[in-house]
Structure formats: C-alpha cells, structure tokens
Amino acid sequence: MTAVTTHTLEEPVAKSPPGPAASTARRRPGRIRRAGLPYLLLLPALVLELLVHLVPMVIGIAMSFKELTQFYIRDWGTAPWTGLGNYRLSVDFHAPVGEALLHSFLVTVGFTLLSVALCWLIGTAAALFLQDAFRGRGLLRALFLVPYALPVYAAVITWVFMFQHDNGLVNHVLHDQLHIGAEPAFWLIGGNSFYALLTVSVWKGWPFAFLMVTAGLQNIPGELYEAAALDGAGMWQRIRRITLPSLRPVNQVLVLVLFLWTFNDFNTPYVLFGRSAPDAADLVSVHIYQASFVAWNFGTGSAMSVLLLLFLLVVTGGYLLVTSRERRTSDG
Amino acid sequence: MRSIRAAAVGAVTLSLALTATSCGGGSSAGGGSNDAPKTLTYWASNQGADVAVDKQVLQPELDKFERRTHIKVKLEVVPWPDLLNRILTATTSGQGPDVLNIGNSWSASLQASGALLPWDAGNFDKIGGRSRFVPSALASTGVQGKDPAAVPLYALAYALYYNKKVFADAGIARPPATWDELVADGKKIRARGISPLGAEGSNVSENVHHVFVFAKQRGADFFTADGKPDFTGPEVVDAVRSYVDLMAEDHVIPTGDAEYAQNQSVSDFAKGHQAMLLWQSASANLASQGMKDSQYGVAPVPVRSGTPGPGTQVDSMAAGINIAVFRNTHNLDGATRFVKFMTSDEEQKILNKAYSSIPAVTSAQNDPAFGGPADTVLKNTLATSAAALPQVPAESQFETTVGTAVKDLFADAAAGRAVTTDSVRAALHKAQQQMPAA
Numbered sequence: 001m002t003a004v005t006t007h008t009l010e011e012p013v014a015k016s017p018p019g020p021a022a023s024t025a026r027r028r029p030g031r032i033r034r035a036g037l038p039y040l041l042l043l044p045a046l047v048l049e050l051l052v053h054l055v056p057m058v059i060g061i062a063m064s065f066k067e068l069t070q071f072y073i074r075d076w077g078t079a080p081w082t083g084l085g086n087y088r089l090s091v092d093f094h095a096p097v098g099e100a101l102l103h104s105f106l107v108t109v110g111f112t113l114l115s116v117a118l119c120w121l122i123g124t125a126a127a128l129f130l131q132d133a134f135r136g137r138g139l140l141r142a143l144f145l146v147p148y149a150l151p152v153y154a155a156v157i158t159w160v161f162m163f164q165h166d167n168g169l170v171n172h173v174l175h176d177q178l179h180i181g182a183e184p185a186f187w188l189i190g191g192n193s194f195y196a197l198l199t200v201s202v203w204k205g206w207p208f209a210f211l212m213v214t215a216g217l218q219n220i221p222g223e224l225y226e227a228a229a230l231d232g233a234g235m236w237q238r239i240r241r242i243t244l245p246s247l248r249p250v251n252q253v254l255v256l257v258l259f260l261w262t263f264n265d266f267n268t269p270y271v272l273f274g275r276s277a278p279d280a281a282d283l284v285s286v287h288i289y290q291a292s293f294v295a296w297n298f299g300t301g302s303a304m305s306v307l308l309l310l311f312l313l314v315v316t317g318g319y320l321l322v323t324s325r326e327r328r329t330s331d332g
Numbered sequence: 333m334r335s336i337r338a339a340a341v342g343a344v345t346l347s348l349a350l351t352a353t354s355c356g357g358g359s360s361a362g363g364g365s366n367d368a369p370k371t372l373t374y375w376a377s378n379q380g381a382d383v384a385v386d387k388q389v390l391q392p393e394l395d396k397f398e399r400r401t402h403i404k405v406k407l408e409v410v411p412w413p414d415l416l417n418r419i420l421t422a423t424t425s426g427q428g429p430d431v432l433n434i435g436n437s438w439s440a441s442l443q444a445s446g447a448l449l450p451w452d453a454g455n456f457d458k459i460g461g462r463s464r465f466v467p468s469a470l471a472s473t474g475v476q477g478k479d480p481a482a483v484p485l486y487a488l489a490y491a492l493y494y495n496k497k498v499f500a501d502a503g504i505a506r507p508p509a510t511w512d513e514l515v516a517d518g519k520k521i522r523a524r525g526i527s528p529l530g531a532e533g534s535n536v537s538e539n540v541h542h543v544f545v546f547a548k549q550r551g552a553d554f555f556t557a558d559g560k561p562d563f564t565g566p567e568v569v570d571a572v573r574s575y576v577d578l579m580a581e582d583h584v585i586p587t588g589d590a591e592y593a594q595n596q597s598v599s600d601f602a603k604g605h606q607a608m609l610l611w612q613s614a615s616a617n618l619a620s621q622g623m624k625d626s627q628y629g630v631a632p633v634p635v636r637s638g639t640p641g642p643g644t645q646v647d648s649m650a651a652g653i654n655i656a657v658f659r660n661t662h663n664l665d666g667a668t669r670f671v672k673f674m675t676s677d678e679e680q681k682i683l684n685k686a687y688s689s690i691p692a693v694t695s696a697q698n699d700p701a702f703g704g705p706a707d708t709v710l711k712n713t714l715a716t717s718a719a720a721l722p723q724v725p726a727e728s729q730f731e732t733t734v735g736t737a738v739k740d741l742f743a744d745a746a747a748g749r750a751v752t753t754d755s756v757r758a759a760l761h762k763a764q765q766q767m768p769a770a
Contacts, residue, residue: 074423186743188591189533189590189746293420
C-alpha cells in the first residue's frame with residue numbers, strides 16, 4: 001500500500017487574461033486539446049492500473065459469491081452462485097470452518113501486534129544509538145540492514161535449519177550450552193512455533209523500522225537538542241520531548257506499513273511450516289491459502305480474503321482518521 | 333503541435349494494445365486440438381534424487397522420441413511441493429502442458445475437475461490397449477466405473493528397508509514380519525543407542541499412506557462405500573493411534589522425527605543412524621546418498637500377524653505415478669503418441685530401472701532386470717498386498733486433513749503430551765468436519 005499525495009496545479013491557461021471573443025472561439029479547440037492531453041497521457045497508466053490492480057480484485061470478489069470447487073475450476077462460468085453462502089460459512093464461529101478462521105485471525109492479530117511493537121522498538125533504539133557519528137557507524141548500519149536485504153526464502157530456510165530439534169543451532173545453544181530446559185524443545189511444531197515465527201518476523205522486519213527512523217532523525221534540527229541541553233534536559237527527556245514528537249509523522253506511516261506487511265505476510269510462515277502450519281502459528285494468510293489451494297475451494301478462500309480486506313480497510317481507515325485528528329489537534 | 337499529436341496517438345495505441353492483450357489470454361473450454369503438431373510440453377514429476385537427475389534420465393529418451401516422430405518435447409521437471417498447485421493453476425487458466433505426470437492418488441480429484449483427457453476404450457486402443465497394464469496400477473487411475481483420468485507410468489510400493497549390520501550387531505536374525513516383532517526388535521536396537529525406525533512426521537501425505545495401511549489391517553476404511561468421509565470409527569481411531577504410538581508408546585520412532593518433512597529419515601537411514609525405514613522404492617535414493625545395495629535388506633512391511641496378502645493383510649498403498657494428457661492440449665495426436673512411447677515395453681524398462689520403480693506394464697515387469705531381491709519384494713507387494721488409496725474426488729482434501737491430524741498427534745507425542753484414544757478421536761473428528769460437505 002502506498003499513499004500518493006497529489007498536488008492540484010492550477011491550469012496556467014485559465015489564468016491568462018480573457019482576450020477578445022473571436023480569438024477565444026478560435027483558440028477553444030486547441031485549449032480543449034491541451035487540457036485533455038494530460039488525461040490522454042495518463043490513460044496507459046490508468047488502463048494498466050485497472051488491469052493489474054482492480055480487475056483481479058473484482059474477479060476475486062466475484063469468486064467469493066461462487067461455489068468454486070474442483071468440479072468447476074476448469075470452467076468458472078459453470079460454477080453455481082451461492083450468494084452469501086461462502087461468507088456465512090466463514091463467519092459461523094460455531095462450525096469448524098468459522099471456528100478455525102476465528103482462531104487463525106486471533107493468532108494473527110496477537111502475532112502482528114507483538115511483531116510490530118518489537119520491530120518498532122528495536123528499530124528505533126538502534127537508530128538512536130547510531131545517531132551520533134563514531135568509528136564503524138557505517139559498517140554497523142550496513143550490517144543492520146542485511147536481514148532486510150536478504151531474499152526471504154534464503155533467510156527463512158536458514159532459520160528452519162537453526163530451529164531444527166535434533167541438530168539445530170538454537171537447541172544447541174539453549175539446551176546443550178546454556179542448559180535451559182530438561183529436554184531440547186521443538187520449535188517448528190507444537191506451541192513453540194509461535195515464538196519461532198515471531199523471532200523470524202521481528203528479525204526480518206526491524207531493519208525496515210531502523211531505516212525509516214534513521215531517515216526521520218536526519219530531519220530533526222540539531223539546534224533543538226542544543227537548546228534542550230542548555231535547559232538541562234537529560235537524554236531521556238530529549239528523546240521523549242524532542243525526538244519522539246519530531247518522529248511522529250514517520251512513525252505514523254511506519255507502524256501502518258509494518259502492520260499491513262506483517263498481517264499479510266505469507267512467505268515467512270509458509271517457508272517455516274509448509275502447507276499445514278501448526279495451530280499456534282496458523283496465520284490467516286496461510287490459512288486462506290490452505291482453504292483455497294489445499295482444500296480446492298476457491299470460493300471460500302476468496303470470501304475469507306474479502307473479509308480480511310474489509311478488516312484491513314477498517315483498521316487502516318480508523319488509524320488514519322485517529323492519527324490525522326491527533327495531528328490536527330496538536331498542530332492547532 | 334505535431335509532437336503532442338504523436339504522444340496522444342501513442343497513448344491511445346498503448347492503451348488499446350494493453351486491453352487487447354489482456355483479453356487474449358482467455359481459456360478455451362474445448363477438448364484439445366492439433367494446432368501445434370510439432371511440439372509438446374511435458375511436466376515430469378521429480379522421481380530422481382533431485383531435479384537434475386530427472387533431466388539426465390529423461391532427456392535422452394525425449395531425444396529418441398524426437399528422432400522417431402519429429403515432435404520436440406519441452407521438458408520441465410516440477411518438484412513435488414509445486415506440482416499440484418501448478419496443475420490447478422493450469423486447469424483454471426486453461427494454459428498448461430500437453431502431457432504431465434500426476435501422483436496416482438490425485439487421479440480421482442483431478443478427474444472431477446475435468447482437466448485431464450479421459451482414457452476411454454478408443455484412447456486406450458491407441459496405446460496398445462488397457463490389458464497391457466498391471467491391474468493394481470490401473471486401480472489408481474480414477475473413480476471406479478469412470479474412464480480413467482490417466483495411465484499408469486511407474487508403479488511403487490512400500491517396503492521395510494533395514495540396515496544389515498545394525499541387525500546383526502543386535503543379534504536379530506531376520507527382519508520383523510509383524511508389528512509386535514518390529515517393536516521388540518526396536519527395543520534391542522535402541523538399547524545399542526541407535527534409533528530403530530524413521531518417519532516423516534510433518535509430511536502429511538506420508539502420514540496418510542501409513543495410517544491408510546494401518547486402517548486396512550483392521551478391516552477399516554476412511555470412506556464409506558458411497559464415498560462419504562468416515563474418520564471416527566473405532567478401528568480407524570485405533571489405526572491412527574497405533575501408528576502414532578510407534579513414537580508415543582513404543583519409542584521405536586524417535587521424537588525428533590515429528591518435525592521431519594524433507595526426507596531426513598532417508599538420510600538418517602543412509603548414514604547408518606537409523607536401523608529401519610518404511611519407504612517407497614528407496615533403492616535409487618539410497619544409492620545416491622552413498623549407501624550400497626549390500627548394506628541393507630528389503631522386506632515386506634509388517635502386518636499384524638501372518639503374512640502379507642489381500643484384505644486385512646494389506647501392507648502397502650498401491651503407490652505410483654500416472655501419465656495424463658491435459659484436455660486443453662494443442663497437440664492431441666502427438667500427446668497420445670508420447671504416452672504410447674512412455675508406456676512402451678522398451679521405455680518402461682529403461683525408466684523404471686533408472687528410478688528403481690516397477691514397470692506399470694505387465695510384459696515389462698516380467699523382464700529379468702526387475703528380478704533382484706528388492707524388486708521382487710516390491711513386485712510381490714504390488715501383485716498381492718497393495719491397496720489403492722480411496723478413489724474419491726475428495727482424496728486430496730483427505731490427505732490434507734487426516735495427514736495434518738497425524739502431524740499434530742506426532743507433535744503431541746514429541747512434546748511428551750499423552751496420546752489417548754480420546755485425543756486421537758478428537759483430532760480425527762476435527763479432520764472430518766473440515767472435509768467438504770458433498
């Protein structure tokens with residue numbers, strides 16, 4: 001999701017002083033042509049946008065009203081319409097499908113909140129530590145960005161090896177060397193899988209927070225800190241009263257983007273756990289994948305996706321509303 | 333002015349071109365054509381130790397086919413985790429290969445989708461007739477009473493592979509023939525610090541293959557005669573529990589195997605860390621990992637008592653690979669000729685030898701090349717004691733739901749939580765609820 005700010009430029013032609021009527025009449029076709037040109041030039045982009053974004057979304061929404069099972073996938077047109085059937089199935093929390101979806105949704109919410117909070121905390125802390133110049137700062141900055149730059153599959157499959165029960169690095173360190181726990185733990189199956197997933201997600205996500213906050217810090221004028229220092233403010237006070245408020249616009253976007261990415265993340269759980277994730281780490285994106293591809297029921301899968309889309313729209317809308325109102329009150 | 337007009341014309345043209353190309357990708361719901369008689373696209377499944385091995389095995393044969401028919405075959409070896417998704421995507425879009433391999437247990441599910449060319453008597457005649465094929469392999473080509481969705485290509489069966497040296501050191505004279513013997517032998521082996529038996533606890537398909545056989549040995553099925561899921565009958569619950577108990581109760585499968593899904597148990601066996609392995613036609617795989625034929629023995633999978641046979645003495649699923657023609661092919665004649673070529677006696681011998689599988693064609697199966705000790709066990713199993721997985725449209729969902737239930741039960745066992753009849757029944761009940769209502 002990208003936020004696009006558009007500046008409405010006033011048409012320079014409109015500002016030109018009104019000339020004699022005859023010349024205006026003669027110039028009108030040319031003016032229409034000139035005014036229409038930008039729209040014409042936008043047309044390819046608009047058509048592409050329609051094709052790439054909107055058409056698949058509309059098809060997906062249409063699919064959610066169909067009984068699109070293995071018997072019909074070869075020719076979608078023949079799949080019977082089910083009205084709200086797929087939605088009713090998805091939100092009937094007393095039946096197994098709805099219950100499983102609700103469970104998966106709650107796991108995802110908990111996971112996302114924790115992951116975003118930790119990513120933001122670690123990223124911000126690291127950015128603050130690296131704010132002042134010192135020897136090796138560039139190296140550290142580059143090093144911190146490595147998890148973000150690595151291809152997802154290569155990074156996560158390495159974690160899979162590290163989390164293995166018998167000869168993984170994690171158990172070797174925790175159990176063999178630090179003697180934590182009587183038995184080596186399982187990380188990729190059972191309840192611990194949640195923590196494994198959280199670890200990988202935070203490891204992969206915090207460098208982005210670090211990058212954004214580092215960029216945001218460059219915009220805070222040094223005089224503010226100098227003035228605060230003269231007033232006798234300590235480090236904590238400077239962070240609380242100057243750094244964090246100045247970072248607010250950055251943080252607003254950062255938290256939203258992290259939230260959406262983490263909530264929708266498919267690659268990490270899929271590479272970690274394969275097509276059937278353990279209950280404790282059953283994120284909603286993989287859950288929907290399983291409902292559609294593994295159970296061959298693309299109608300239900302689409303209905304779940306649409307529900308997810310609605311939820312994210314509501315959250316995003318609410319978030320933007322609240323944060324923009326806050327900003328207005330703090331500005332005013 | 334001229335440049336503005338040029339830009340405008342360019343923009344309109346580009347938009348029109350984009351719209352036109354996007355509409356051009358639609359699917360034709362027709363039944364195949366002969367528009368492209370000189371080429372074929374073939375999706376092969378990954379039968380060798382890795383994709384490169386498959387290319388080495390198949391390419392010379394495809395070249396041979398091209399010399400004879402002047403049809404060029406474009407080969408793509410699709411790894412197992414992707415194959416079903418690729419087929420589903422091809423089915424949905426109508427854009428796919430001309431010929432493809434499928435796991436034989438998917439036959440009925442894919443048959444229901446209508447993506448594959450049905451093999452009626454006329455089509456079978458073009459490849460030499462239905463009677464050429466081994467009956468047990470033909471049983472896994474689709475719902476009974478319907479024209480098969482595919483033709484058997486490679487036949488596979490489970491066998492018990494055991495490390496001869498470990499058995500000799502533990503003073504075990506012959507491989508176990510019953511599960512009780514296997515558990516007793518396992519205790520002796522474990523006492524020597526070696527893990528007795530391997531399993532792929534997180535591989536859902538593997539789990540289903542085993543619990544299917546355990547259920548058969550109790551005279552039970554996962555589906556009723558009219559194709560409805562029935563996972564919670566007492567025999568089925570007992571079957572699943574007994575399989576998981578190999579880890580939970582009998583400790584012959586080490587707890588670490590609960591998270592195996594990438595054939596780690598095969599390499600454990602090949603390295604000598606593990607005494608026994610239940611696997612489909614593992615010889616070629618073991619050889620590629622450096623284990624010599626002389627180091628291991630091959631025996632039938634244990635039964636509850638007596639010897640393997642039909643009914644409750646079943647000891648393997650009738651595993652195998654089928655070859656199918658995609659219904660939307662652009663080279664129907666060429667595709668049929670290619671299937672005829674791949675199922676010819678000559679190719680059956682070459683390919684099955686390379687993959688250590690058993691020919692799906694009777695005449696090739698009787699060749700002395702398939703008379704070694706391992707092949708004899710597999711051939712006997714296929715002929716007498718292998719049963720086809722349920723041939724129902726919901727088979728693929730069955731593998732996912734029941735396979736996941738067993739995976740979760742293994743996870744319980746590995747974490748030291750009790751696996752009881754109740755917990756097994758609850759897991760299977762949940763699996764059954766997730767099955768489509770049809």
